[in-house]
Amino acid sequence: MSAPKERLDRLLERLVRASVLERIVISLAALLAAVLVGGVLVFVSGGFASCRAGLDLAGRTFCYNPMQVYYELFLGALGHPLEGGWSPTNYRLATTLQQTTLLIFAGLSVAVAFRAGLLNIGTQGQLVIGGLATAVTVVYAAAIVPGGFVGTIVLIPLGVLAGAVVGGLYGAIPGILKAYADANEVITTIMLNFVAVGVTSTLLSWRFQDPNSSTSKTRSVPEYAEIPTIPHVGFERMDFSLLALGFAVALILGIAWLLARTSFGYELRTSGIQPAAAAYGGVDEKRMTVASMTLSGALGGISGAFWVLMVHGSWRENVPSIGFDGIAVSVLAGNNPIGVGAAALLFGVIKSGQRSIGTATNVPPELVGILSGLIILFVAMPEFFRLLGRRYVDVGSPEPVRADGGTAGADGGADDA
Amino acid sequence: MRNALHNARERAARRPVEATIGGLVLLLAFLWLTPASWQAATLRLAVPIALAAIGGIFAEKSGVINIGIEGLLIVSAFSSIIAVHWLGDGAATMGLSNQWWGLLAGVLASVLLALVFAIVCIEFEADQIIAGLAVWLISLGLAPFASRIVFGSPNTANITRFGAVTVPVLSELPLVGHLLFDAPPQVYIMLLGAAAGWYVLSRTTFGRWVVASGENPKALDTAGVDVRKVRYAAVLLSGVFAGLGGAGFALGHLGTFAGGGDTAIGGRGFIAIATYLLANYHPIGALLGSFLFAGLNSMQNGLQTAGYAIPSELIRTIPYVTVIVVLVFVGRTRLPAAAGDHYESGED
Numbered sequence: 219m220s221a222p223k224e225r226l227d228r229l230l231e232r233l234v235r236a237s238v239l240e241r242i243v244i245s246l247a248a249l250l251a252a253v254l255v256g257g258v259l260v261f262v263s264g265g266f267a268s269c270r271a272g273l274d275l276a277g278r279t280f281c282y283n284p285m286q287v288y289y290e291l292f293l294g295a296l297g298h299p300l301e302g303g304w305s306p307t308n309y310r311l312a313t314t315l316q317q318t319t320l321l322i323f324a325g326l327s328v329a330v331a332f333r334a335g336l337l338n339i340g341t342q343g344q345l346v347i348g349g350l351a352t353a354v355t356v357v358y359a360a361a362i363v364p365g366g367f368v369g370t371i372v373l374i375p376l377g378v379l380a381g382a383v384v385g386g387l388y389g390a391i392p393g394i395l396k397a398y399a400d401a402n403e404v405i406t407t408i409m410l411n412f413v414a415v416g417v418t419s420t421l422l423s424w425r426f427q428d429p430n431s432s433t434s435k436t437r438s439v440p441e442y443a444e445i446p447t448i449p450h451v452g453f454e455r456m457d458f459s460l461l462a463l464g465f466a467v468a469l470i471l472g473i474a475w476l477l478a479r480t481s482f483g484y485e486l487r488t489s490g491i492q493p494a495a496a497a498y499g500g501v502d503e504k505r506m507t508v509a510s511m512t513l514s515g516a517l518g519g520i521s522g523a524f525w526v527l528m529v530h531g532s533w534r535e536n537v538p539s540i541g542f543d544g545i546a547v548s549v550l551a552g553n554n555p556i557g558v559g560a561a562a563l564l565f566g567v568i569k570s571g572q573r574s575i576g577t578a579t580n581v582p583p584e585l586v587g588i589l590s591g592l593i594i595l596f597v598a599m600p601e602f603f604r605l606l607g608r609r610y611v612d613v614g615s616p617e618p619v620r621a622d623g624g625t626a627g628a629d630g631g632a633d634d635a
Numbered sequence: 636m637r638n639a640l641h642n643a644r645e646r647a648a649r650r651p652v653e654a655t656i657g658g659l660v661l662l663l664a665f666l667w668l669t670p671a672s673w674q675a676a677t678l679r680l681a682v683p684i685a686l687a688a689i690g691g692i693f694a695e696k697s698g699v700i701n702i703g704i705e706g707l708l709i710v711s712a713f714s715s716i717i718a719v720h721w722l723g724d725g726a727a728t729m730g731l732s733n734q735w736w737g738l739l740a741g742v743l744a745s746v747l748l749a750l751v752f753a754i755v756c757i758e759f760e761a762d763q764i765i766a767g768l769a770v771w772l773i774s775l776g777l778a779p780f781a782s783r784i785v786f787g788s789p790n791t792a793n794i795t796r797f798g799a800v801t802v803p804v805l806s807e808l809p810l811v812g813h814l815l816f817d818a819p820p821q822v823y824i825m826l827l828g829a830a831a832g833w834y835v836l837s838r839t840t841f842g843r844w845v846v847a848s849g850e851n852p853k854a855l856d857t858a859g860v861d862v863r864k865v866r867y868a869a870v871l872l873s874g875v876f877a878g879l880g881g882a883g884f885a886l887g888h889l890g891t892f893a894g895g896g897d898t899a900i901g902g903r904g905f906i907a908i909a910t911y912l913l914a915n916y917h918p919i920g921a922l923l924g925s926f927l928f929a930g931l932n933s934m935q936n937g938l939q940t941a942g943y944a945i946p947s948e949l950i951r952t953i954p955y956v957t958v959i960v961v962l963v964f965v966g967r968t969r970l971p972a973a974a975g976d977h978y979e980s981g982e983d
Contacts, residue, residue: 267784337764401962402912404702404764408905409955412897416952423946536896542772549765582783584894587776595769599759 240600241552247603248550248596249564256589257284260581269580282581291586294574295567307453310570316458316529318566322466323521324544325551325558325565326473327389327514332553333477334510335490340392340407341518342541343414348385348519350418353526353533354426355380356439365442373443374527381523382516388414389515390508397504403511411541419535426533434535445528457529467559469520474555486510518544539587543569546590549597565590658923665930674814676933677926679888682821683708683900685925686880687907689832689918690873696836696916697869698849698973699756700763703770704877705904707745711881712900713778715741716791716892724794734797734886741882742875748774749874753867760977771904779894789894797821797887821883825922828876832918845869849971852978862978877904902955909958916971928954 264272264282272281293300297308324341331338356377363372392410395401419434428437445459453460477483488496489506497503521540526533547565551557568586576583596602665674687704694701701707718740722733752770755761779789786792800823802816815826836842847855848865856862881900885892893899906928907921914920935950 263781263784266781339768395959395963399963401959405905405909405912405962406959408902409909409958412902412955413952413959416948416955419948420946423948545768546772582780584776584780584783584789588773588780589776591769591771591773591776594772595755595761595766598765598769599755599761601761602755602759605759 238552238554241554241557244600244603245550245552245557245561245597247606248593251596252589252592253288255592256585257288259588260284260287260585264581267580282579287575287579287581287585290574290578291571292567294578295569295571309453310574312453312458313573314563314566314570315453315460315463316566317569318562319458319463319466319528320521320525320540321543321547321562321565321569322470322558323517323524324540325547325562326469326555327517327521327541328544328548329551329553329555329558330473330477330486330517331510331514332548333490334486334506335493336393336396336507336511336514337404338389338392338407338511338514338518339404339545340389340410340541341514341521341544342537342539343407343411344385344388344515344518345522345525345541346411346414346418346537347388347522348381348515349522349526349537350421350426350436350533351384351519352377352381352523353436353439356443356527357426357437360440360443365440367442369440369442370446373439374445377439377443377527378520378523381519381526383519385519385522386512386516389518390512393508393511393515396511397507418533422533422535428532435530436533438530438532439527441531443527444531445524459528462524462528466524466562469517470555470559473517477555482509543590546594549594655919662923662926670937671814673930673933673937675818676936677930678814678818678822678825679884679929680932681922681925681929682825682888683712683880683884683903684907684910684928685825685922686828686883687877687904688911688914688921688925689828690876690880691908692832692836692911692916692918692921693845693869693876694873695911695974696849696971697845697866698852698971698976698978699753699866699870700767700970700975701749701752701870701873702764702767702908703748703752703774703904704767704873704907705900705902706767706770706772706774707748707874707877708881708884708900708904708907709771709774709778709898710748711741711745711878712885712889713782713791713892713894714744715882715885716794716889717781717785719794719886720785720792734795737794737886738879738882741885742878745878745881746871746874749870749877753870756870757863757866757977763975775898778892778898782892782894791892791894793891794886796890797883819887821879821887824879824883828879829918829922832876836918841865841868846971848978849973852973852976856978856980862980866978880907906954906958909962913961928957931957 260282261280261284264280265278267281269279269281272279273283274280295310295314297304297310324345327341327344328338356373359373359376360369363369388410392401392403392406395406396403422434422436426436428435445462447453447459448461475483477487485496485501485506486509488499489501489503489510493503496506518541521544522537525537525540543565547558547561550564551559551561568589572583572586575581575585687708690707691701691704694704715737719733719737722728722736724733726733728736748770752766755766756763782789782791797819799817799819805816808816815822836845844855844860844865845868847858847860848862848869852862855865884903885899889899891899907925910924910928911921914924931954935947935953938945938950939947
């Protein structure tokens with residue numbers, strides 16, 4: 219049994235090594251392409267909007283300037299560092315990092331499932347349900363736990379745990395359905411997203427609605443149960459904590475270690491790449507499916523827990539689409555945990571820049587949703603960039619075509635490293 | 636339980652005449668037992684599900700899994716409303732009511748998006764599921780984006796809906812007359828579309844090509860038929876059907892388009908996928924399956940207006956839960972052998 223396992227191990231290593239650099243190049247190219255297409259879209263749609271001043275072209279007024287939009291999107295998210303009076307602890311940058319933190323959890327959730335060969339579109343639902351569990355648990359536990367520092371130490375881990383457990387259980391459902399009833403997890407997880415919205419909304423109005431609030435939300439958790447900020451390294455806003463970001467980064471390293479160095483991670487990756495070989499190597503495919511979906515759901519639940527404990531201090535209806543953005547994050551990152559960190563930062567910038575677009579330009583901020591969809595679309599077609607690259611390299615003689623510069627060279631370099 | 640249901644469906648597939656009669660009996664029982672308003676609502680709510688499902692059948696049968704069908708519904712529904720708004724609600728252009736031009740615009744928009752999806756999947760060999768997701772997410776952003784530009788809000792203005800078209804004499808038939816022959820046009824489109832889909836898929840050369848392209852593209856290639864062209868045609872057809880579904884739904888039932896949250900389509904594209912899986916890729920079966928989900932939907936609407944004390948949010952989840960139950964108990968379908976695979980002529 220060990221010989222095929224070793225061979226498989228080598229194959230895996232080679233696959234991963236060879237693809238990392240190429241993935242990075244393709245992700246960057248996809249990002250650039252999405253920005254280009256998005257820019258054209260912004261410009262063209264400006265022709266249908268009405269405004270006082272804009273670019274007059276062929277008898278039509280184009281109201282939107284794509285350059286300005288991207289300026290606001292990317293630099294607005296950092297608090298406009300090129301303008302005067304910039305400080306690294308500004309409000310916008312805090313928003314960016316807050317979104318990054320949440321997206322790291324959501325992205326890891328999607329990535330873990332993807333690596334096991336499962337498409338978990340249900341991170342959003344797991345996040346919605348897990349977040350509610352966190353809020354309810356902490357609100358009720360606060361009544362019996364003493365306040366102050368002790369309360370912080372007890373309630374926050376308890377809340378995160380509640381989110382992880384409930385999110386994990388919710389993620390286990392499509393896992394079990396897939397493993398034992400062969401139900402396509404793409405469809406079931408999407409359906410469970412809709413179910414999660416209905417169930418949480420019912421639970422909220424049935425029992426957990428804050429009686430003193432006119433909006434649909436749970437009671438707020440006590441202030442000492444919100445994720446604390448580090449004193450003196452303060453950002454300008456209270457709903458972002460460097461501690462939370464630190465935890466997210468630690469989780470990235472933890473998941474990367476889990477996938478790369480543990481036998482669980484090994485089995486997870488093999489069943490993702492070569493299910494038949496994995497079964498031959500003694501991996502119980504059904505249990506693996508349930509386990510990886512549970513882990514994925516738990517990470518989605520943690521994202522919901524931090525959304526509750528860091529951002530609002532309560533669970534509210536109309537949860538933002540962090541889970542769906544997690545798909546984009548993971549796809550862009552090539553489902554690599556370390557890559558998830560970088561992609562989450564990028565999408566954190568985009569999410570925070572969305573607000574900047576909303577306040578500083580007339581362009582509808584929904585543009586950002588289109589952009590993340592475009593990024594996924596372009597990442598989905600590496601062949602497009604390969605063809606493009608080949609055409610680019612093949613300017614002179616037919617010789618470089620044989621050498622196939624781009625990919626072959628990149629692979630070799632990565633292997634040597 | 637699961638196997639029994641599965642076997643029953645297999646038997647039904649092997650004996651179309653008996654299955655049809657059985658279905659008709661069930662349908663008549665339903666017609667006799669339920670109030671007429673539910674039935675009319677069921678037919679109208681079935682439109683996007685049935686047509687999207689038939690479109691999905693063509694794409695998937697040809698070997699391209701089109702999970703972006705929800706996006707096609709969103710884009711066509713939205714485009715049809717906006718076209719009517721621009722052309723002038725209630726007026727006519729070139730002798731044809733603007734509502735019909737809206738339908739055409741919706742179909743065109745959907746076909747265009749399907750073309751993008753086809754190019755991405757066939758030309759650039761993208762992962763079909765991920766590309767389909769991208770189509771969905773792009774549409775989810777595109778509709779409210781464009782709506783905000785035109786209407787200043789993610790929701791569009793209201794337009795006049797299609798009026799009912801009454802067929803004389805036939806509409807006097809007992810039980811089914813008022814339903815089938817006194818209906819808005821999108822219902823006729825759905826019924827004709829299902830019949831046409833069945834005919835094309837099972838009785839024409841093109842239909843055989845589509846099936847072969849999904850089952851054994853190599854054989855089709857050897858026989859001298861361009862697999863890529865067949866797949867392009869099938870995906871574009873899925874755009875046509877989904878476009879008719881989305882635009883018909885928006886123009887004939889909604890009369891407006893809400894772009895916020897899950898949009899006014901609200902996951903019906905995904906229910907359509909579950910529907911054709913349930914129907915084992917049979918267009919008529921998909922039509923009947925769409926009645927099941929639309930019936931649940933109109934039932935929960937009926938229960939809500941009747942003021943039953945069941946929380947409406949919970950009732951709203953019934954169709955989604957049903958989809959899951961259906962997938963678990965009867966949904967084990969055999970995908971076309973080459974579904975999800977790329978095919979390049981002359982490989983090996």
